[in-house]
Amino acid sequence: MVEHELQLQEQSEMAARKASKSQDDLAKLSHFGTMRMLHSLPTACEYGRFGADCEYRCIDCKNGGKCRRNKSGCECASGYTGTICEDQCPEGTWGLNCKNACECDGQICNRITGECDCPNGAKCDDSCPAARKQLCTFDISSGRTSEGIHSILSLSCLYFSLTNGNTGFYGPSCNLPCQMTCSNGRCDRKYGYCSCPAGYYGEKCDQICPRFNYGRNCRHVCNCEKEYSEGCEPKSGKCICKSGFYGPFCKRRCPVGFYGQSCTKKCECAKNQECDSATGDCIRKCRPGYTGDDCQNPCPAGTYGYNCVQKCACETGASQVCHHVTGTCTCRPVCPSGLYGPNCQHECVCRNNGTCNSKDGSCICPAGYYGAACSEGISFFIITAICV
Structure with missing residues (x-):
C-alpha cells in the first residue's frame, strides 16, 4: 500500500462528526489550521474484480447493469449510477450515466426517460430540500461523493438531507432564506419568489385564478364560451357550463326535452310543449310546428316554427308542401x-x-x-x- 499525504483543514474531522450544525458554524472551517491525514490507495484488482477494495464482481451489477467486456466494472442502465449501479440518478438528472439535465421548470423528471413526472394541477416542489447540507466527502479512488465533509479536491457536491428543521431556502447553495411565506406555492429554488401551483396566483400564491384563467400562476386562458359558462376549473381549465348548456366549450344548448347542469335532467311537460333549458319550468308556448291551447295542432299550411309565425318559401301551387316544424319544402x-x-x-x-x-x-x-x-x-x- 502506498501512503498518500493530504493537507486538510484542522478540526475538519471534528466538523464532520458535527455535520448537523448550522451552515454558519460549518462555514467557519476555512479559518481553522491544518492537520495531516493519511489515505490509502488500493493496488490493481485481479481480473474479474473491481471496486475500491476489489470487493465486487460482475454478478454484483444491479438494476439492469451489465459487466464491461473486460470485466472491469458495471455499465449501468439508463437512470442508474454507482460502482454496481446501486444508485438512482440524482434528482434533476436522467439517462445513461445520469448526464442529462431535467428540463421541467423545477419539477421532478423521470430518471430513465427525462419526462416530467409532475402532472398538470399537482403541487410541484420547486424549493430547496426542506433540510439541506452542502458538505460531503470525495472518494479519491472512485471519484464519487458521499455524505460527510466536503473534500478540497471536489469542485461541487450534491445537497444531502439533514433533519435540522430548516425550511424555505433558495440560491445556488440553498443557503438564502425565502423572504415571504407562500400560502399555496413554494419558494423558487433559484430566485426565491413564490412559484404558484396550478389554480393560484399572486405574490404569495394566496389568490385563486380568475374565472376564465387556469394553470400555474393562472397563465392560461380558458376556451369556454363566456356567455354560456360560469368559467373554468382553475387547475385543469375544464369549462363549467351554465345550466341549460353543455359541451367541452359550453357552446351547445340543451336538446329539446332536457334541461339543467350538463343537460342531464328530463323535462316533464305536456306533449309538444317545451321546458326552460335552465330551470325545467314548462313554457306556455308550444314546441316549433304546433299551436293551440294544448299544443296539439300542427301549424296552418304555409307557416312553420315557433308560434307558426314563419312563412314557408315553397313554390306556390300544388307541387310542394312545407313542413310545419322545419319549413322544409317537399313534393306534395x-x-x-x-x-x-x-x-x-x-x-x-x-x-x-x-x-x-x-x-x-x-x-x-x-x-x-x-x-x-x-x-x-x-x-x-x-x-x-x-x-x-
Whole structure:
C-alpha cells in the first residue's frame, strides 16, 4: 500500500462528526489550521474484480447493469449510477450515466426517460430540500461523493438531507432564506419568489385564478364560451357550463326535452310543449310546428316554427308542401280518397258521392245536389197547363 499525504483543514474531522450544525458554524472551517491525514490507495484488482477494495464482481451489477467486456466494472442502465449501479440518478438528472439535465421548470423528471413526472394541477416542489447540507466527502479512488465533509479536491457536491428543521431556502447553495411565506406555492429554488401551483396566483400564491384563467400562476386562458359558462376549473381549465348548456366549450344548448347542469335532467311537460333549458319550468308556448291551447295542432299550411309565425318559401301551387316544424319544402303527395290538406291531415266532408278536392277539401257535387258538402238536393216539379 502506498501512503498518500493530504493537507486538510484542522478540526475538519471534528466538523464532520458535527455535520448537523448550522451552515454558519460549518462555514467557519476555512479559518481553522491544518492537520495531516493519511489515505490509502488500493493496488490493481485481479481480473474479474473491481471496486475500491476489489470487493465486487460482475454478478454484483444491479438494476439492469451489465459487466464491461473486460470485466472491469458495471455499465449501468439508463437512470442508474454507482460502482454496481446501486444508485438512482440524482434528482434533476436522467439517462445513461445520469448526464442529462431535467428540463421541467423545477419539477421532478423521470430518471430513465427525462419526462416530467409532475402532472398538470399537482403541487410541484420547486424549493430547496426542506433540510439541506452542502458538505460531503470525495472518494479519491472512485471519484464519487458521499455524505460527510466536503473534500478540497471536489469542485461541487450534491445537497444531502439533514433533519435540522430548516425550511424555505433558495440560491445556488440553498443557503438564502425565502423572504415571504407562500400560502399555496413554494419558494423558487433559484430566485426565491413564490412559484404558484396550478389554480393560484399572486405574490404569495394566496389568490385563486380568475374565472376564465387556469394553470400555474393562472397563465392560461380558458376556451369556454363566456356567455354560456360560469368559467373554468382553475387547475385543469375544464369549462363549467351554465345550466341549460353543455359541451367541452359550453357552446351547445340543451336538446329539446332536457334541461339543467350538463343537460342531464328530463323535462316533464305536456306533449309538444317545451321546458326552460335552465330551470325545467314548462313554457306556455308550444314546441316549433304546433299551436293551440294544448299544443296539439300542427301549424296552418304555409307557416312553420315557433308560434307558426314563419312563412314557408315553397313554390306556390300544388307541387310542394312545407313542413310545419322545419319549413322544409317537399313534393306534395297525392292524398288518399277522403282526405285533403297539408300532409293529408284533414278529412273530407263531401256527401252524396261528392268528389273532394285534395288541396282545399272543397266538394264537387254530382247532378242533383248542391251546397258546400253536396248535402242539398234539387226538387223537380211537373206543371200541367189547361187550355180554354
